Amino acid sequence: MSGVPVDPYVVPALDGVAYGLLVFVAAAGLVLCFGVAGILNLAHGTLFAIGGYTAAALLDGGWGSLALALVVGVGAATAAGALVALLLTRVGAAGHLNQALLTFGVALAGGSLLVAAFGPDDPPVRVPAALDGSVVVAGHRYAAYRLVFIVLAAVLAGLLHLAVRRTRAGMLVRAAVDDAEMVATLGVSPAVVRVGVLAAAGALAGAAGVLGAPIIGPGPDTADAVLLLSLVVVVLGGLGSMTGTLLAALAVGQIQTLGVALAPSAAPFLLFAAMAVVLAVRARGLATARRAT
Amino acid sequence: MLRIDRLCAGYAGGTVLHEVSLDVPPGAVQAVVGRNGAGKSTLVSCVAGLVRPQGGRIEVGGEPVAGRQPHRIARAGVGLVPQGRRIFSRLTVAEHLTLAAAPWRAATPGGEGWTVSRVLDLLPRLGARLRHRGDQLSGGEQQMLAIARALLGQPRVLLLDEPCEGLAPELAVRVRDLVGSLARGGLTVLLVEQQIRHAVQVADRVAVLEYGRVVYDRPAEEARADPGALAALLSVATVAEPPAPRPRPGLPAASGPRTDRPRQE
Numbered sequence: 001m002s003g004v005p006v007d008p009y010v011v012p013a014l015d016g017v018a019y020g021l022l023v024f025v026a027a028a029g030l031v032l033c034f035g036v037a038g039i040l041n042l043a044h045g046t047l048f049a050i051g052g053y054t055a056a057a058l059l060d061g062g063w064g065s066l067a068l069a070l071v072v073g074v075g076a077a078t079a080a081g082a083l084v085a086l087l088l089t090r091v092g093a094a095g096h097l098n099q100a101l102l103t104f105g106v107a108l109a110g111g112s113l114l115v116a117a118f119g120p121d122d123p124p125v126r127v128p129a130a131l132d133g134s135v136v137v138a139g140h141r142y143a144a145y146r147l148v149f150i151v152l153a154a155v156l157a158g159l160l161h162l163a164v165r166r167t168r169a170g171m172l173v174r175a176a177v178d179d180a181e182m183v184a185t186l187g188v189s190p191a192v193v194r195v196g197v198l199a200a201a202g203a204l205a206g207a208a209g210v211l212g213a214p215i216i217g218p219g220p221d222t223a224d225a226v227l228l229l230s231l232v233v234v235v236l237g238g239l240g241s242m243t244g245t246l247l248a249a250l251a252v253g254q255i256q257t258l259g260v261a262l263a264p265s266a267a268p269f270l271l272f273a274a275m276a277v278v279l280a281v282r283a284r285g286l287a288t289a290r291r292a293t
Numbered sequence: 294m295l296r297i298d299r300l301c302a303g304y305a306g307g308t309v310l311h312e313v314s315l316d317v318p319p320g321a322v323q324a325v326v327g328r329n330g331a332g333k334s335t336l337v338s339c340v341a342g343l344v345r346p347q348g349g350r351i352e353v354g355g356e357p358v359a360g361r362q363p364h365r366i367a368r369a370g371v372g373l374v375p376q377g378r379r380i381f382s383r384l385t386v387a388e389h390l391t392l393a394a395a396p397w398r399a400a401t402p403g404g405e406g407w408t409v410s411r412v413l414d415l416l417p418r419l420g421a422r423l424r425h426r427g428d429q430l431s432g433g434e435q436q437m438l439a440i441a442r443a444l445l446g447q448p449r450v451l452l453l454d455e456p457c458e459g460l461a462p463e464l465a466v467r468v469r470d471l472v473g474s475l476a477r478g479g480l481t482v483l484l485v486e487q488q489i490r491h492a493v494q495v496a497d498r499v500a501v502l503e504y505g506r507v508v509y510d511r512p513a514e515e516a517r518a519d520p521g522a523l524a525a526l527l528s529v530a531t532v533a534e535p536p537a538p539r540p541r542p543g544l545p546a547a548s549g550p551r552t553d554r555p556r557q558e
Contacts, residue, residue, distance in 0.1 A: 171392045175381040182379045185341055186393050187367035187446055 010140045012261040013254065018146045020253020021153030022215055024246050025208040027230035028160055029201030031245050034234065035177045040096050042103040043084055045227030046110040047077040047202045051209020052218030053114055056123035063128050073210035074203050081202020085195040111223050122219035145214055152211055157246060164242060173197065232271060236278050294319040294481040295450045300349035302339045308347060309335045310505045322472065322482040324496035324513065326489050328527065332505040333485040334376055337454045340483065341373045342366040353450055372448030376455045378439040380427035387423040389438055393445040412441045433464040440471065450481045457488045469495045489527060493517055501526055
């Protein structure tokens with residue numbers, strides 16, 4: 001396939017879709033945390049990093065190891081999310097500053113534990129051998145794993161949409177975004193909702209961390225980078241809005257990849273310039289929260 | 294069924310309710326009326342667990358519930374139809390009903406459990422609006438949905454906070470008659486209402502709150518027989534029943550003032 005040209009814009013655009021969907025799966029958990037439980041979880045990036053490090057530790061180029069990494073990574077991030085919820089039990093009503101301080105502390109401690117366990121260097125991640133190559137897409141060569149990841153992430157996004165739209169748990173989530181107090185008067189424990197939402201957010205971050213490890217590799221800076229990207233996506237998309245989150249994540253993906261290809265010198269500022277413009281023009285995000293989810 | 298004993302409650306250190314006591318027998322409607330700021334909604338919020346009491350007792354079927362969290366009080370058999378309805382704007386009517394349905398909870402003693410189909414039989418208008426979101430409903434439909442949502446939790450005690458607020462007169466009468474029919478089915482009702490004539494017509498007993506204190510608590514028959522006394526107490530024009538409105542399709546048929554129930558002394 002050496003004769004196939006690599007287009008300077010098509011490949012970054014595809015990369016942007018993969019990157020954007022990865023950020024969406026990670027940021028969706030943060031949207032759930034804030035929109036439903038009212039919790040600003042600054043440890044969210046650490047949950048992603050748990051998935052990433054798990055992938056680096058377990059992936060050996062086989063399909064079985066990918067399945068194992070998914071089970072372990074998602075399980076560990078889910079448990080970590082539930083643990084954060086339990087730690088937040090006493091400060092949950094004390095305002096976002098206290099929540100931010102506690103979860104920031106958890107992020108610092110979690111990050112240190114991960115570095116202690118896996119070392120200070122970025123560990124290599126092996127994708128399944130069958131996907132460790134490139135395929136031709138519309139005349140352009142593209143990494144097979146990233147193409148598969150786009151499909152997987154789109155499936156995850158679709159499943160998340162169905163879960164929020166069609167299941168009783170999803171109805172509970174949307175109702176709690178509207179009026180958590182009224183949900184409690186229906187006999188539903190707010191603590192159970194909080195733990196469930198943070199555990200689900202952890203599961204999403206863990207899945208994104210495992211599947212996205214070959215794209216955003218695990219390392220000491222991964223948690224901060226993912227948290228920052230997720231916060232940008234949440235601001236752009238509007239709190240409580242899954243549709244807005246998806247649009248914002250795809251936009252962030254394009255800015256981070258196509259933006260670099262088109263305007264390399266402006267690339268470092270594009271992302272935050274976009275966020276500043278959205279905040280200035282439409283502070284509630286790209287999608288109105290009233291129509292959200 | 295619902296016993297409130299020397300209840301004190303308020304906000305941020307201030308006391309709104311001062312030793313309020315009410316005793317509502319099973320299947321009775323206790324109306325609580327009063328001016329704005331008298332503490333009516335605080336009373337409902339306190340029973341529902343949304344406001345923590347500063348003192349006193351609240352019992353539901355003999356079970357103390359004061360100070361419990363709202364979800365535990367709901368599970369103890371208290372349903373809430375809040376002021377302003379507080380419908381979930383993003384959920385459809387069908388989703389409201391699905392979310393609220395709790396068939397595993399015990400039904401009212403001697404009564405039939407509330408299912409979605411039974412609620413839709415009672416409130417057929419909702420059946421025609423199942424796919425509409427909460428914020429697409431009219432005020433009357435939202436009120437019906439709020440009542441349906443509360444009923445599906447299998448309450449033994451139903452709290453209604455100004456259910457006729459903002460409704461057209463004929464709809465308010467429908468809501469009032471619905472409350473009456475629920476009580477005849479065995480449900481105990483605490484009805485907070487500013488439209489006094491509706492409260493008096495449907496209630497077995499009427500209490501007046503003034504500055505957080507019960508200043509009047511008598512059988513509703515007395516208020517109906519001498520509407521001027523209650524009106525004078527509240528400084529309002531009248532508690533007499535206005536002319537009956539025309540029936541409207543899709544809502545429960547109106548009935549006259551409740552005269553078919555024994556006095557609850």
